[in-house]
Amino acid sequence: xxxISGLKALLYGFLILxxxxxxxxxxxxxxxxxxxxxxxxxxxxxxxPKNFTLENYQSIFTRERLFGRWLFNSAFxxxxxxxxxxxxxxxxxYALARIPFRGNRLVFGMILAVLMIxxxxxxxxxxxxxxxxxxxxxxxxLIVPSMVxxxxxxxxxxxxxxxxxxxxxxxxxxxxxRWQTFWKVVMPLAKPALAAQAIFIFMxxxxxxxxxxxxxxxxxxxTLPLGLNTFKGQYISYWNxxxxxxxxxTLPALAIYAFFNRYFxxxxxxxxxxx
Amino acid sequence: xxASSLNSEASRSKKTRSFRFSPSLSGYxxxxxxxMILGVFLGLxxxxxxxxxxxxxEILGEMSxxxxxxxxxxxxxxxxxxxxxxxxxxxxxxxVVPIQTFIALMLALVLNAQIRGKNLFRVVFFLPTIxxxxxxxxxxxxxxxxxxxxxxxxxGFGLPTYNWLGDPNIxxxxxxxxxxxxxxxxxxxxxxxxxxxxxxxxxxxxxxxxANGCDRFVNITLPLLKPVTFFIIVMGIIGTFQLFDQSxxxxxxxxxxxxxxxxxxxxxxxxxxxxLEMGYAAALALLLATAIVLATLVQRYLFKxxxxx
Numbered sequence: 001x002x003x004i005s006g007l008k009a010l011l012y013g014f015l016i017l018x019x020x021x022x023x024x025x026x027x028x029x030x031x032x033x034x035x036x037x038x039x040x041x042x043x044x045x046x047x048x049p050k051n052f053t054l055e056n057y058q059s060i061f062t063r064e065r066l067f068g069r070w071l072f073n074s075a076f077x078x079x080x081x082x083x084x085x086x087x088x089x090x091x092x093x094y095a096l097a098r099i100p101f102r103g104n105r106l107v108f109g110m111i112l113a114v115l116m117i118x119x120x121x122x123x124x125x126x127x128x129x130x131x132x133x134x135x136x137x138x139x140x141x142l143i144v145p146s147m148v149x150x151x152x153x154x155x156x157x158x159x160x161x162x163x164x165x166x167x168x169x170x171x172x173x174x175x176x177x178r179w180q181t182f183w184k185v186v187m188p189l190a191k192p193a194l195a196a197q198a199i200f201i202f203m204x205x206x207x208x209x210x211x212x213x214x215x216x217x218x219x220x221x222x223t224l225p226l227g228l229n230t231f232k233g234q235y236i237s238y239w240n241x242x243x244x245x246x247x248x249x250t251l252p253a254l255a256i257y258a259f260f261n262r263y264f265x266x267x268x269x270x271x272x273x274x275x
Numbered sequence: 276x277x278a279s280s281l282n283s284e285a286s287r288s289k290k291t292r293s294f295r296f297s298p299s300l301s302g303y304x305x306x307x308x309x310x311m312i313l314g315v316f317l318g319l320x321x322x323x324x325x326x327x328x329x330x331x332x333e334i335l336g337e338m339s340x341x342x343x344x345x346x347x348x349x350x351x352x353x354x355x356x357x358x359x360x361x362x363x364x365x366x367x368x369x370x371v372v373p374i375q376t377f378i379a380l381m382l383a384l385v386l387n388a389q390i391r392g393k394n395l396f397r398v399v400f401f402l403p404t405i406x407x408x409x410x411x412x413x414x415x416x417x418x419x420x421x422x423x424x425x426x427x428x429x430x431g432f433g434l435p436t437y438n439w440l441g442d443p444n445i446x447x448x449x450x451x452x453x454x455x456x457x458x459x460x461x462x463x464x465x466x467x468x469x470x471x472x473x474x475x476x477x478x479x480x481x482x483x484x485x486a487n488g489c490d491r492f493v494n495i496t497l498p499l500l501k502p503v504t505f506f507i508i509v510m511g512i513i514g515t516f517q518l519f520d521q522s523x524x525x526x527x528x529x530x531x532x533x534x535x536x537x538x539x540x541x542x543x544x545x546x547x548x549x550x551l552e553m554g555y556a557a558a559l560a561l562l563l564a565t566a567i568v569l570a571t572l573v574q575r576y577l578f579k580x581x582x583x584x
Contacts, residue, residue, distance in 0.1 A: 011390060014385055015390065021456070023399050029417070092306050095305035111313075116571040116575075117568070118516075118567040120564060122320035124324065124543075124557050125320030125557075127547070128327075129316070131334075132338075144316070147308075178305075179304075207406075210520065214544075243413075246413055249410055253407070265464060
């Protein structure tokens with residue numbers, strides 16, 4: 001009996017230690033975002049700010065006139081990308097699972113093949129294609145290439161394959177066509193799958209660093225990760241501002257995560273990849 | 276799909292007049308947006324990348340291509356920076372993947388036990404997974420500062436301190452530590468799901484046969500986790516192979532100090548977008564992509580063979 005409780009204590013000890021190791025960088029960043037620069041430079045190791053201030057947060061919005069714009073760009077791009085993905089991936093997944101059109105198998109095979117292609121190979125060509133379309137430094141350049149995601153087409157197909165056929169047949173008897181059936185019957189019942197998809201696509205877009213880095217060069221089209229990176233260059237030793245900006249950037253993702261927590265776990269176990 | 280079943284499907288819907296479009300037509304309508312985007316921004320780029328890798332590309336002013344046979348590929352072999360990037364990337368993969376897999380397994384095993392506050396632990400462990408690499412890198416750069424939190428902490432325990440960002444012997448290790456810290460909990464989730472799929476009855480049967488906890492772990496848990504472990508290792512290799520954000524932000528895009536954080540993807544970026552040698556960069560990207568596709572294929576193949584039941 002005693003040995004078992006000793007083991008339990010060991011397990012808790014391990015978990016708590018690991019939780020602390022995970023949490024400290026965030027706590028430390030958060031704490032710095034509420035400290036005046038002087039207190040940071042002093043080098044005290046206090047997690048609770050001695051002179052608590054909101055000045056850093058006010059400053060990043062006023063000093064860096066583009067910060068609000070970056071926040072908007074990130075949000076706008078992430079929302080559009082998420083919306084398009086949900087609609088297009090689900091439509092494609094549904095067609096592959098349920099509509100027997102000529103070439104169905106071929107398309108599905110192509111999507112499976114495409115799942116393996118790493119992003120780096122398409123990077124340079126995508127840049128050149130966007131350049132020739134005149135889409136560099138534009139919202140469509142940031143949004144259109146990411147409107148569809150093969151991983152989630154595959155996921156939606158798997159979801160729809162197991163979807164009860166009777167519902168669609170009932171809808172057909174009620175005189176709904178495919179399009180109406182899809183929107184009025186199928187999609188509302190696919191909400192859990194859509195939520196898992198939404199959270200992954202949103203986070204992927206919100207946190208994406210690489211694509212904006214090559215698509216965008218003018219500062220007013222920056223998304224937050226890029227903005228943050230130049231911010232670092234500009235305010236190189238103003239860690240108070242950099243940490244405040246980092247917190248502003250992290251908060252929306254955290255809120256969405258908290259809201260969709262359950263689906264996030266489903267999504268991780270399904271897709272097995274980040275972003 | 277055999278033609279006969281397509282026809283019967285079509286005539287059935289015509290008869291009932293329920294689906295007004297023919298199945299084929301509505302199928303195309305549903306799939307077209309996805310196909311167009313995937314075609315233009317995935318299919319076309321793959322072919323384009325192969326084309327580029329055999330050309331010298333001029334992108335300033337009028338765009339032009341000059342066919343250079345295999346010169347881009349032969350140049351790769353003589354390029355010292357390619358070898359440095361490969362060496363760094365290989366070292367990175369070889370150290371990060373085993374450690375993060377091990378930690379992920381440990382965390383999952385502990386969390387799978389009868390533990391109170393599981394959900395709280397999960398939420399904390401997930402924090403790095405949902406935080407952007409840009410933010411994580413900035414936070415760690417600050418913690419790694421010469422007089423930053425980590426060095427103060429090490430000093431406090433009388434341990435040696437390091438110049439985490441500036442020392443060429445340490446800089447890549449700093450990124451490794453951060454990456455392991457950030458991605459182990461992510462793989463933990465996959466392990467957790469797999470652990471929950473192991474039927475309790477197996478353990479009970481083993482208990483009746485007199486197997487102790489250690490036996491049960493070695494003879495039931497580990498073998499049943501083998502496919503997932505394999506999956507996680509390959510995912511880890513593919514992920515670490517593509518390291519870019521962290522080394523880009525850490526080094527301000529240079530791969531420094533002294534090329535110590537130069538990775539293959541960062542090198543591709545530098546050649547393509549700094550020195551504008553698109554053809555040469557495409558050749559390097561093709562090399563990396565081939566390696567990744569091979570890893571994925573091997574994984575697909577073995578993973579299928581190795582599935583339980």
